[in-house]
Amino acid sequence: MTLAAFTVIVLLATLALPLAGAASETRSGGSVTIASNEPIAGDLYVTAGSVDLQAPVSRDATIVAGNATIGGAVEGSVNLLAGRARVPGTIGGSLRVAGGSVEISGAIDGDLIVAGGRVTVLGRSSVGGDLIVTGGSVEIVGRIGGDVRGSAVNMSIGGDVRGRVDVETSRFTVTRTARITGAVTYTSAANGSISTAATIGGAVSRASTTPWGGGGWLDQSSGRLLRTLWALIAGVVLVAVAPRVADAIARNGRSVLPALGVELLATIAAPVAAIALAVTQVGLASGVVLIILFLVALYLAQVFAGLAIGRFILPTLWNDGSRGYNLLAMTLGVILIGLTSFIPVPFVGAAIAALVTFWGLGAAAMLLGQLGPRPSRATGA
Structure with missing residues (x-):
């Protein structure tokens, strides 16, 4: 499934939709650090060259930065646009992130929607909902509670996926550590490298790429x-x-x-x-x-x-x-x-x-x- 354009639209559009009337706090500057002893009551908006968020946030957070780290606990959702993004903290809602390099090592209760040149979902991370991704190189080693969907040049899955996998990629790899509950469908010009030691609960199928797209209306139109x-x-x-x-x-x-x-x-x-x-x-x-x-x-x-x-x-x-x-x-x-x-x-x-x-x-x-x-x-x- 080709989701690159859709994902980018969702990521950018959500940046402009704060909750009207809600209490909020705005920070800006060359370098912004919010320590763990500075809790944010309400929504948080930050624009800076470098952002280090370690404080708890009671609602949503929207961050635009060159380098950003979210190490605190955000009770709502997070919209993040950064050249380099690291998320070792916890997010009660969904995370929507776009960046050159994106590294997820924390816990996300909702969905993870990500677009990046290099996307890494580390082994100690967890996503409660779906993972929707578009990127150059994508590596998934963590736990995904829902489905994995999207597109990438290189896609590697070695984690625990409780749903199904439906991706479009040039190079597809499922490592021996992978545990996938549902079916695996990948669209690629070449056969993927799927380890026989991996546990896959559903069928594995490959669809060849064509100039006119795949079988679904979204694939055909893109x-x-x-x-x-x-x-x-x-x-x-x-x-x-x-x-x-x-x-x-x-x-x-x-x-x-x-x-x-x-x-x-x-x-x-x-x-x-x-x-x-x-x-x-x-x-x-x-x-x-x-x-x-x-x-x-x-x-x-x-x-x-x-x-x-x-x-x-x-x-x-x-x-x-x-x-x-x-x-x-x-x-x-x-x-x-x-x-x-x-x-x-x-x-x-x-x-x-x-x-x-x-x-x-x-x-x-x-x-x-x-x-x-x-x-x-x-x-x-």
Whole structure:
């Protein structure tokens, strides 16, 4: 099952949904440490370069940081966005986390929803509900009370899973220490490495990957060829409805390094700004709108980058600024981007997809600095 896009949407959207009217405490700074003798009564919101939370929190916690450690007891749920995230503490609700490196070693009573480059669920950890994951490398050694679902380049299961396993991966491993109560279904181009010493209560089955996705409607709608088709449709709508916007984004995209730099800033600023708005009752709606706009731009990033790539390839003399020219450039660029997903080298396709996303979003974000009335041209006497 392909859940990457769904997981990221859930992770980002929940960051902008604090409980209205509830008591809350906000912390920010370069480095924020909340010791165990500083209990938080109510919700907690933290934005900082480094966060170390050891105190008990009576409600939910929302944290955006470069490095974050949650070692205390949070009675509610946790929303966490960090470059490096460590969770050795206990969480009474669910944990929703996105990060470059995510390490879980504590106890989570609810679900664990995680997106990360490297995700590790250590042996001393426990998750009461389901584990929904998308990542580059995922290792599960702890106890999962529900199902394991998601996608990863490398997926290894060596823990105790009380439900079923349904994953999409390039490399699937079940080690000898694994105890899986339900069935195991994995979608992969190659057979997995499943130890004969592992205990699996249900059937084990493999579905081969196809360009159009798997058998379910969600898989079919997110297959590689159909993702390209949806991008082409979205691009046609963009160029037809907003030709000037499409033309401006394409021009911005030709400045590759500035676009990547602007997107790096936007990726950090957008979630932080959304949380800063959401923690105030007046700005709650604005925070939600900001996240929605960011998600829409994230989906259209392939189109934005495709416009720029097409313009790089097509002869400059063809550029008359018309809808037809931009449609041709967008179609050529999006198809080339789609073809990169078929490169049979681990991580290359994912790396190109990440670069394209940053490039496209940066080109769109540069529009913010170009808003306002155009200077009038001087006319000769």
